Amino acid sequence: MDFETPPTDPMPQCQLWFDEARQKCTVPNTHAMALSTVDAQGRPSCRMVLLKGFDARGPVFYTNSESRKGDELAGNPNVSLLFFWDELERQIRIEGLVELVSADEADAYFASRPRGSQIGAWASDQSRAGATAAGMKERVAAFESQFDGQEVPRPPHWLGYRVVPRSIEFWQGGAYRLHQRVVYEVDERGEWKTQRLWP
Numbered sequence: 001m002d003f004e005t006p007p008t009d010p011m012p013q014c015q016l017w018f019d020e021a022r023q024k025c026t027v028p029n030t031h032a033m034a035l036s037t038v039d040a041q042g043r044p045s046c047r048m049v050l051l052k053g054f055d056a057r058g059p060v061f062y063t064n065s066e067s068r069k070g071d072e073l074a075g076n077p078n079v080s081l082l083f084f085w086d087e088l089e090r091q092i093r094i095e096g097l098v099e100l101v102s103a104d105e106a107d108a109y110f111a112s113r114p115r116g117s118q119i120g121a122w123a124s125d126q127s128r129a130g131a132t133a134a135g136m137k138e139r140v141a142a143f144e145s146q147f148d149g150q151e152v153p154r155p156p157h158w159l160g161y162r163v164v165p166r167s168i169e170f171w172q173g174g175a176y177r178l179h180q181r182v183v184y185e186v187d188e189r190g191e192w193k194t195q196r197l198w199p
């Protein structure tokens with residue numbers, strides 16, 4: 001990335017870094033990102049999720065809307081995402097508001113998942129207390145028999161969330177802490193404005 005004359009649109013640059021991370025890093029899950037949400041008291045919480053879609057509209061992840069993050073997102077759509085690739089000395093921070101992806105888009109993605117993951121989505125009461133190995137096995141077996149011989153439909157609580165970015169920062173590590181940073185922010189006309197930041 002040319003930090004002296006950054007591209008006007010940060011989205012293709014994000015795609016480029018996602019692609020390079022996938023091609024060059026030796027670790028798995030280069031599409032994993034930390035997702036921070038806030039609860040009704042303004043207390044933040046953070047967990048990893050997987051990037052499952054990306055285009056000019058923003059990054060997409062999927063989760064159980066009845067989970068802790070789902071509850072927090074329903075009350076406050078402000079989120080922060082963080083990607084970090086140690087081997088490339090790169091970080092991307094994205095801040096914005098979540099919106100739900102369309103039912104058609106979520107259905108199409110759900111249909112592409114392995115059957116075991118589809119059953120798992122039905123079987124898990126994500127973030128609820130009281131999980132046991134036996135309880136999980138029992139619920140998996142119950143849904144396997146419920147959907148025996150048919151396609152597994154998407155659970156109504158299993159939703160896709162798109163983060164519509166308000167701000168995107170690219171960070172490239174450099175020698176002697178002379179890292180390079182550029183932040184993109186959407187201005188009042190909806191256009192991207194860039195600023196170089198001291199490291």
Ligand SMILES: Cc1cc2nc3c(=O)[nH]c(=O)nc-3n(C[C@H](O)[C@H](O)[C@H](O)COP(=O)(O)O)c2cc1C
Pocket residue numbers: 029032045047048049050051061062063064067068069070126127
């Ligand atoms: C590498 C990695 C990827 C994950 N990807 C997802 C994901 O895409 N969706 C999801 O719901 N949980 C994912 N999880 C699990 C979450 O981190 C978290 O445990 C779960 O979603 C419950 O979070 P909550 O209680 O804050 O809602 C992932 C965990 C790891 C370590």
